[in-house]
Amino acid sequence: TIGVAGWQIFNIYRSTRSRVPVIPVDLNEEIKKEPVYFMIGSQRSGSNWLQLLINKRHPSIAAPHPPHIFKNFFPILSNFGNLSSDTNFNGLVNAVCDFVEANPVPWLNKSQSAIKLNRLMIKQQCEGKRSLIMLFEVIMDTFAKANDCQTWICKSMTVGLYQDELYRHFGGRLRYIYIYRDPRDVCLSFKEAPVGPAHYFIISTTWAIQQRIALDLLKSFPSVHAVSYESLLQGKEIQLKLLDYFLSEGGKNSHSDVTPKTNGELVEAENRAEKSVLWRNLRRGSSFTVVQLNKWEKSLQKDGIELEMVESGSWDVMEELGYDHVTESKKEYTEDEVKCFKEQDEVGRDAKNVKLKEVDFLDWERREKQKAILLRKHHGTPLKENSALAIVNPSTTKDAALSSPTKYSNNNADEITKVAPKRKPIDDCSTELREIGRELKKELWPPRIITMWMFVSGFVSGFLGGLISVRGPPLIVFFFFYDYPKVQVKANGTVIAAVNTLVRIITYIVKPTPPEYGHDTWFVGEDVWLYVVVAVVGVLASPIGIYLSRYLNKWTYKAGLAVLLIVNGITMIATSIVKLSE
Numbered sequence: 001t002i003g004v005a006g007w008q009i010f011n012i013y014r015s016t017r018s019r020v021p022v023i024p025v026d027l028n029e030e031i032k033k034e035p036v037y038f039m040i041g042s043q044r045s046g047s048n049w050l051q052l053l054i055n056k057r058h059p060s061i062a063a064p065h066p067p068h069i070f071k072n073f074f075p076i077l078s079n080f081g082n083l084s085s086d087t088n089f090n091g092l093v094n095a096v097c098d099f100v101e102a103n104p105v106p107w108l109n110k111s112q113s114a115i116k117l118n119r120l121m122i123k124q125q126c127e128g129k130r131s132l133i134m135l136f137e138v139i140m141d142t143f144a145k146a147n148d149c150q151t152w153i154c155k156s157m158t159v160g161l162y163q164d165e166l167y168r169h170f171g172g173r174l175r176y177i178y179i180y181r182d183p184r185d186v187c188l189s190f191k192e193a194p195v196g197p198a199h200y201f202i203i204s205t206t207w208a209i210q211q212r213i214a215l216d217l218l219k220s221f222p223s224v225h226a227v228s229y230e231s232l233l234q235g236k237e238i239q240l241k242l243l244d245y246f247l248s249e250g251g252k253n254s255h256s257d258v259t260p261k262t263n264g265e266l267v268e269a270e271n272r273a274e275k276s277v278l279w280r281n282l283r284r285g286s287s288f289t290v291v292q293l294n295k296w297e298k299s300l301q302k303d304g305i306e307l308e309m310v311e312s313g314s315w316d317v318m319e320e321l322g323y324d325h326v327t328e329s330k331k332e333y334t335e336d337e338v339k340c341f342k343e344q345d346e347v348g349r350d351a352k353n354v355k356l357k358e359v360d361f362l363d364w365e366r367r368e369k370q371k372a373i374l375l376r377k378h379h380g381t382p383l384k385e386n387s388a389l390a391i392v393n394p395s396t397t398k399d400a401a402l403s404s405p406t407k408y409s410n411n412n413a414d415e416i417t418k419v420a421p422k423r424k425p426i427d428d429c430s431t432e433l434r435e436i437g438r439e440l441k442k443e444l445w446p447p448r449i450i451t452m453w454m455f456v457s458g459f460v461s462g463f464l465g466g467l468i469s470v471r472g473p474p475l476i477v478f479f480f481f482y483d484y485p486k487v488q489v490k491a492n493g494t495v496i497a498a499v500n501t502l503v504r505i506i507t508y509i510v511k512p513t514p515p516e517y518g519h520d521t522w523f524v525g526e527d528v529w530l531y532v533v534v535a536v537v538g539v540l541a542s543p544i545g546i547y548l549s550r551y552l553n554k555w556t557y558k559a560g561l562a563v564l565l566i567v568n569g570i571t572m573i574a575t576s577i578v579k580l581s582e
Helices: 002-017 047-057 069-073 086-101 119-126 132-146 159-173 183-192 200-220 229-234 236-248 264-273 277-283 285-292 305-313 315-321 335-359 361-375 387-391 394-401 410-419 428-444 449-468 472-481 486-510 525-549 554-581
Strands: 036-041 151-154 174-180 224-228
Touching (some): 036 047, 036 159, 036 200, 047 151, 047 236, 069 086, 069 132, 069 361, 086 119, 119 132, 159 174, 174 200, 174 236, 200 305, 224 229, 224 236, 449 472, 449 486
Parallel strands (some): 036 151, 174 224
């Protein structure tokens, strides 16, 4: 016991000594966090490629496949009710975590194993600021930590819509990277994609809207870096050096050192490419740059209807971004024509969905599972293995389930709820119990190393508690090796102590005393004063300890545990020596 505690104190000393320069800090002041990065613009503009290039050159910036949390959950956030309610917030945490874990491209840790989100820890880290953005930040931080990164870059390209909310939450940490591409090539790419919009005019007008949002940010927000896809293809190294300077803010950031990964980009590129043909170009390396530049010139007839639709749908934005028009003038379409284009786009989307199911069923199934999560009425209900196929019924949910989540708005959130399967109302207590059971299952299965050590520590603690009334050291040693929030350690310690005390009291009541004890029961009347003093002092001391705990950081907390462990060990040795000398 003393040896483990001494070794831990040495680790704490070594960690604190390595922090140079040493400066006094206010323990109540939040540790300065790294900047966070968001990519904005339009899909099919080289954003996956650029994100992986950034992660390769800046390994401390995590680059997960986009979770699309804002795009999908902001429009239906009102369905969850008041988030100050534990039940409502638990439902949101469960739904968002389920959605992220169902990502078409699974999130992997540094060992290339799937990341399992701990709902209880995520909820605890959101306490004091319950919001969708806080939940998003904690989940992104979880990915970064699992990959030994200091910060992250999110590639959900539509986040510019939520600039006000993002700035209120992240403040000066907020950064944007704006990548744009010729809309004619974007339209071609979307037409070939297995999902997404399918009509040239709809794709082009959507692209124009997304560029206007990004351009507004570029003009009004100080921390935006813009780069075109074409400039990356023609001068990648020059553009990446400019981007390096932006990411490092002139070398001020701790992640400013450009030390490229040897194979990290290739691993993640392969991970994405094998999950869908959407990202097949990521495995082609540098060979694809030759054919990607101005592909539209070979595919769109310069006097054709398609090219006229594309350029007319994004005419003014093309001019602002420096793309020359080929058609002589912008064509104005009537309301009936635009309505017809939208209907054709819906037909095209549905045709893509049917084709994807036939050609790549696994990719289709992963996407349908995510849609099913969004359609759940009671978001605390676990998603069963085949629930995507059971819930998404094309005959009843075509408009909501099989359309793009970006179509959802606050106005039709109630309609989404109506098409969701009906379930009987349940009381809050039943919901909480189910959530606890669900979390236990996720924690315990499939088995992990930490789960094994939990059982070992608990067993040894109980065994020593029954043998020599010393249950604490195994638990303290466990928390030395595995980091948990202080509040979680304290909560678990309270429950363990309560259960242990209850078991011992029942044992003392049921078990008869030996003849040499000298009393008929284990509870002796003469010792009542001792029980009272211990109880009163314990009640009075608890609030003091709770108050002082807020001033403990990670290192002082572990140092305190180490000191307690040493005192415990010395006490046991001294007691044994006294007993043996009698």
